[in-house]
Amino acid sequence: MYGYAGKLLDINLSTLTVNALPLDEELIKNYVGGVGFSTKIIYDQVPVGIDPFDPENILCFGVGSLVGTNVPTACRTEVSAKSPATGLFGTSNSGSFWGSELKFAGYDGIIIRGRASSAVYISINNEKVEIVPASHVWGKDAWETIKLIRNELKDDEIQIAAIGQAGENLCRFASIENGPYDAWGRTGLGAVMGSKKLKAIAVRGNKSIKVFNKKSFLNFTNQARAAIYESPFYGPFSKFGTMLATVPYYEFGALPGRNFQTGVIDNWMETRSRKLVSKYSNRGISCISCPIACAHWVEVKEGPYKGLRIKDMEVTPLIGFAAGCDINNIPAVSKLTEVCQRYGIDMVSAAGTIAFSMELFQRKIITEKDIGFQLEWGNEEAVFKLLDLIIKRDGIGDILAEGTKRAAEKIPGAENYAMHIKGLEIPMADPRGRWSTWTFGNITNIRGGDHLRNRNPVENLRFNDNPIEYKCEKFGFPDEIYEKLDMFEKVKEEVFQQETRDVNISRMSKWAEDLISVYNTLGICIRPPVLQAVGPTLLSNLYSTLTGIDITGEDLMKVGERIWNLQKLFNLREGEKSEDSVFPKRFYNEILPDGPSKGKKLDAVKVKEVLGDYYQVRGWDRQTGVPTKEKLDELGLK
Secondary structure (H helix, E strand, O other): OOOOOOEEEEEEOOOOEEEEEEOOHHHHHHHOOHHHHHHHHHHHHOOOOOOOOOOOOOEEEEEOOOOOOOOOOOOOEEEEEEOOOOOOEEEEEEOOOHHHHHHHHOOOEEEEEOOOOOOEEEEEEOOEEEEEEOOOOOOOOHHHHHHHHHHHOOOOOOEEEEOOHHHHOOOOOEOEEEOOOEEEOHHHHHHHHHHOOEEEEEEEOOOOOOOOOHHHHHHHHHHHHHHHHHOOOHHHHHHHHHHHHHHHHHHOOOOOHHHHOEOOOOOHHHHOOHHHHHHHEEEEEOOOOOOOOOEEEEEOOOOOOOOOEEEEOOHHHHHHHHHHOOOOOHHHHHHHHHHHHHHOEOHHHHHHHHHHHHHHHHOOOOOHHHHOOOOOOOOHHHHHHHHHHHHHOOOOHHHHOOOHHHHHHHOOOOHHHOOEEOOEEOOOOOOOOOOOHHHHHHHHOOOOOOOOOOOOOOOOOOOOOOOOOOOEEOOOOOHHHHHHOOOOHHHHHHHEOOOOOOEEHHHHHHHHHHHHHHHHHHOOOOOHHHHHHOOHHHHHHHHHHHHOOOOOHHHHHHHHHHHHHHHHHHHHHOOOOHHHOOOOHHHHHOOOOOOOOOOOOOOHHHHHHHHHHHHHHHOEOOOOOOEOHHHHHHOOOO
16 A cells, blocks of 8 residues: 555454554545544444443544654644534644654554553554553553553654553543654643543554655655745744744733733843843754754753753743743743643643643632642742642642633632633734634534644734734735745635735635644644745645545545544534534633733624624534535535
């Protein structure tokens, strides 16, 4: 089989049985790989309405179909299950080396069912797959677990996905750690793994990927690499990584300051922005097959965190802890990152939950008696203590480990301060200070409050005005960027205003969500140099020459649309309502009190109108957001 390993591992932890299933041709045709495979399996096989911690919940690891090749950034694996955080379709994406290793071992994914009677880990070495007792690593943090299993298997390079104590204790926003420094972070899939008594999955393989047309595949791979290098985003992104966003979101007044009470933070630029990258890092870190190296190797050489060495300075945990909790220095945030990685907890939800708690303390809704210590803004020691309580589910941490939505239901007077959408804590930007395709995508995202499934490939962070209020964002690039954008001409004419090139937010949202679904199916990264430079035409050529399966760019985008719709159908059957697709009340009811966006709040009527436009573009009912029969028939989802 070309391109694919050709098999899925099906592991039942209740019966301790392992089966290798051949890939089904219809599954390949309609869903291509990665998150596509996992979406179809979960929709078909997870019983309606079950608890996410029920043994019948299925945990899927889906490796992108380009992973294992030298296509730039082809390293991504998607993990999916019913989410403990939201009760909806839970899914998370990670790169590094794990997915490639699974492909080299001969598998395109893993399906994990049931629950072990006691702690286990899975060892995969090509055809040799074992379910191994893990009582000796249960209770250890993820880093210790990785080290102990590598010693046990006598292989320092084996790739390991592991949970820490947060997953074992069923914290609803626990992560699965991908090696020491990466993770499948969002939607609480580490807790699903913990509920199955599965501590880790260790993978080693030495097989190769067969290429259908080597010459053409190499040609298209070189085209993709050249396009990334030529992207206007490449230089800044390879230098600063995601820390680029720390400046414009401050300048827009769109930071989630003190649990979204303010869009600006004092001394932000001097203490927490991209200006500090060179002070703490002198080299980038890349995933396998990546020419960007957007991550930073951080070394702290002075102060209370002296000696800390870690892959860090990603914008989401930095903005979450440094703005959300007002922690005023990067070394402290790096140490918090280490704690999250060691104990296996989603940094976005952890920061959001602690910021929520700090505001409750500010407003005397919870007190020192409830917590055990003072919880003032910027108090590093208190943040570390509360994070520890959450991981252990100790004291008030037992309530907070449920996430802000459930915690607010248990704490009288807390509801208005829980900054989540559909149960998932919001990262990054305040939509009052920055209204764009990216921020609008928080309410259309099938995961809930999240920014990584919808992004305008040509978002211009030099501008923050909407040419048509709520409906358009400014383009502002040279015409060459528009001309080179790999988007079908008919779609371009609909998405871009032809004279100004301004972007229709509802139409771009559909395109971006479908395209990112394709990315997550093929296993490539959505970082801006890739998202802007590599589109469906080039991706379909890469896929076709790798696999020998002819597919057009239009067909590939239809696969992305099919996946998105099936995930939406899963959410609807699990209880999602149209009224759930809203921002927290604060954004509609409270103006930003200071900064460049002072006086702004969201207009609920206008937000709902854009949402209706988006539903209509998707072929869904304009009022309810339910896919129409005609759309489902078109996608083969009868």
